[in-house]
Amino acid sequence: MLREISTAEKEQLHSIPELEIQARWFGGEFGRQFTSTDGEPVEIVQFGHWNHGAGPDFTETAVKVGDEIRRGSIEIDLSVDSWEGHGHGSNPGFNNVVLHVFLQGLKDGEGRFFTRSEDHQSIPQVQIDLQQLADSKPVPLTIPEARLGRCATPLADMREDDVASLLVAAAQFRLQQKLQRLQKIAETHDSEQALFQSLAEALGFRHNKVPMAVLTQRFPLAMLKKESSSKREALLFGAAGFIDFEKLEESEDPDSKAYVKELWEEWWKMRSEFEPETDRALQWKLAATRPTNHPQRRLGALAGLLDSWSAFAKTALDFESNDWDVRSRKLLAAVDHSFWKTNYTLKSKPSAKPLVLIGKDRVRDILGNILFPMAVAASPVKSWKKYAELPAVDSNESLRRAMLRLFGNDLVRRKQFSSKYFEQQALLQIYKDFCLEDASECANCPFPEQLAQWG
Numbered sequence: 001m002l003r004e005i006s007t008a009e010k011e012q013l014h015s016i017p018e019l020e021i022q023a024r025w026f027g028g029e030f031g032r033q034f035t036s037t038d039g040e041p042v043e044i045v046q047f048g049h050w051n052h053g054a055g056p057d058f059t060e061t062a063v064k065v066g067d068e069i070r071r072g073s074i075e076i077d078l079s080v081d082s083w084e085g086h087g088h089g090s091n092p093g094f095n096n097v098v099l100h101v102f103l104q105g106l107k108d109g110e111g112r113f114f115t116r117s118e119d120h121q122s123i124p125q126v127q128i129d130l131q132q133l134a135d136s137k138p139v140p141l142t143i144p145e146a147r148l149g150r151c152a153t154p155l156a157d158m159r160e161d162d163v164a165s166l167l168v169a170a171a172q173f174r175l176q177q178k179l180q181r182l183q184k185i186a187e188t189h190d191s192e193q194a195l196f197q198s199l200a201e202a203l204g205f206r207h208n209k210v211p212m213a214v215l216t217q218r219f220p221l222a223m224l225k226k227e228s229s230s231k232r233e234a235l236l237f238g239a240a241g242f243i244d245f246e247k248l249e250e251s252e253d254p255d256s257k258a259y260v261k262e263l264w265e266e267w268w269k270m271r272s273e274f275e276p277e278t279d280r281a282l283q284w285k286l287a288a289t290r291p292t293n294h295p296q297r298r299l300g301a302l303a304g305l306l307d308s309w310s311a312f313a314k315t316a317l318d319f320e321s322n323d324w325d326v327r328s329r330k331l332l333a334a335v336d337h338s339f340w341k342t343n344y345t346l347k348s349k350p351s352a353k354p355l356v357l358i359g360k361d362r363v364r365d366i367l368g369n370i371l372f373p374m375a376v377a378a379s380p381v382k383s384w385k386k387y388a389e390l391p392a393v394d395s396n397e398s399l400r401r402a403m404l405r406l407f408g409n410d411l412v413r414r415k416q417f418s419s420k421y422f423e424q425q426a427l428l429q430i431y432k433d434f435c436l437e438d439a440s441e442c443a444n445c446p447f448p449e450q451l452a453q454w455g
């Protein structure tokens with residue numbers, strides 16, 4: 001029998017922090033079966049993952065609404081109208097939300113709040129039952145960011161050699177996929193353009209890959225190489241939408257002002273020909289971007305690289321030589337620019353110390369994701385040997401999730417099978433091919449059964 005919740009207890013429940021509600025939701029305390037505010041049955045098939053960046057609270061979820069499985073994100077708010085209060089309804093980053101969960105509705109007499117995305121889609125709502133909240137016990141806020149997968153048990157039972165050979169196969173498959181993409185660009189254009197576009201995408205990592213790629217397609221390498229350094233730079237920054245002369249006066253730093261003025265003096269002459277129409281303007285993502293990764297700075301790195309392009313391309317594509325990788329790494333790490341080596345954006349004050357334009361992890365990713373796939377195609381045995389020796393890079397969200405799902409709390413195996421770059425790439429491939437394709441909380445994933453056949 002349900003007990004009565006007193007007004008004082010209600011107030012207490014409504015003051016529970018949002019983070020705790022989210023943790024209790026993810027911990028499964030409120031169950032999987034709900035009824036939406038429209039009366040439809042809602043089942044959480046897959047709780048997904050905690051999102052540590054900007055955007056909805058849980059990503060990669062699967063929610064059954066009526067008979068339809070919807071894949072996307074879940075947002076949890078204390079109050080239903082926080083959706084608007086927090087600006088989610090006008091933020092395209094929330095367009096993939098498939099369920100809005102909340103604790104408190106509108107007050108009596110205030111009507112009903114409908115959750116709508118920026119692209120005007122109606123999003124199903126579920127209100128957490130206060131009675132259930134009152135009766136559930138608070139969980140410690142130490143819930144892992146990903147759940148253990150069904151494949152963790154067969155993987156734990158596999159011999160080390162078999163796990164190692166599985167990762168080699170997954171990494172080689174990933175190299176092939178990356179190579180195929182590069183080859184497609186090279187077939188349509190040429191191999192230097194493929195290298196140029198891929199490098200720009202790598203510099204746009206992780207939120208601005210697409211605008212960087214589009215910029216290199218609108219202004220291909222062959223065209224940029226014919227221009228002077230200053231004109232090339234003005235073209236890239238102007239067409240990117242970064243040169244805004246009207247706002248120049250807002251900058252407090254004289255060097256920044258002088259640099260934008262230089263760009264502007266070239267750009268205004270080309271503006272009418274190359275400035276994209278408003279509806280074709282590049283959409284840069286600035287939120288949740290570290291200052292060193294600001295797209296203006298990344299574009300500055302690309303401009304710096306273009307200044308030494310011939311020497312770089314000659315070295316980077318010289319796969320017959322024994323040390324192309326060492327020399328390419330050095331050239332990338334040495335990319336320089338008089339303004340961008342000390343500035344984060346066009347308006348920021350300079351940093352006290354010079355900053356590298358292409359950091360070591362980015363250099364390793366450029367080698368691992370672009371140059372080595374090409375090299376392995378040119379000389380498979382020699383290049384694979386070198387590739388397999390590349391040390392690991394800093395972990396990222398997808399890699400952490402992959403390791404948690406595949407190896408759980410087995411710290412020894414987690415470390416053992418992620419100490420090399422190729423092993424990290426292999427885990428990311430498994431995560432992409434299986435975890436991201438799954439909408440059944442592992443139940444229908446074929447990977448555990450495939451593991452039984454391995455070796």
Ligand code: SF4
Binds near residue numbers: 152441
């Ligand atoms: S979806 Fe598949 S690969 Fe991913 S954790 Fe579950 S069983 Fe493992």
